[in-house]
Amino acid sequence: DTEVTQTPKHLVMGMTNKKSLKCEQHMGHRAMYWYKQKAKKPPELMFVYSYEKLSINESVPSRFSPECPNSSLLNLHLHALQPEDSALYLCASSQPLAGQFFGPGTRLTVL
Amino acid sequence: GQQVMQIPQYQHVQEGEDFTTYCNSSTTLSNIQWYKQRPGGHPVFLIQLVKSGEVKKQKRLTFQFGEAKKNSSLHITATQTTDVGTYFCAGRGGSDNTGGFKTIFGAGTRLFVKA
16 A cells, blocks of 8 residues: 545635544555645645654644554644635655655645 | 755746756755646655765656755656646755754746647
8 A cells, every 4th residue: 555545635614613634654654744735835844743753843833733643644633723724734654764655635725 | 944946936848848947955955855746636756866966767857966965956858748747846954853854845846738
């Protein structure tokens, strides 16, 4: 299995909602990432988990809360988001220092 | 902080013409990766370069890493319509304290190919 899966594909939520994005990989990769991508922009790193521990938080607002329940799963919990948080949220995984495999993303719209 | 600059922003080519995108870092990189993102898709890993002066080829694609490990290029020979998309370089710092997991993406070059 050489793919990263993400659910849901699309998500529309209000500013008072709580929702979660899910990511899964079965390639045995020990690093997992969350990126945010706006239209016509590069992916912007949010969080990195290495060996199931949070190793990088790029000063992301606390309304985004990552979680890594095990080495195959990565979640991103969303609460009280703003309309400017609307974007494509990409999950990726890799072995340390190697290329990253990206999932198809969750397209998030915050109303 | 570390910055990775990529040019050009856009490139329109006729099918069969060559295409090159360039990437420059403000600091020495430990490695550089290249990704392709099709319209409406997600980034797909193409290759990673690690050694100073390294050159790698994948069919019509040629990747180079500069001697100083601060710049890189991707050259496509005889473009095809299937090459359409945005090409991103992504650099890892040479001496960050993040265990090598932090990757900085260039702004990307959008390639348009006219048949």
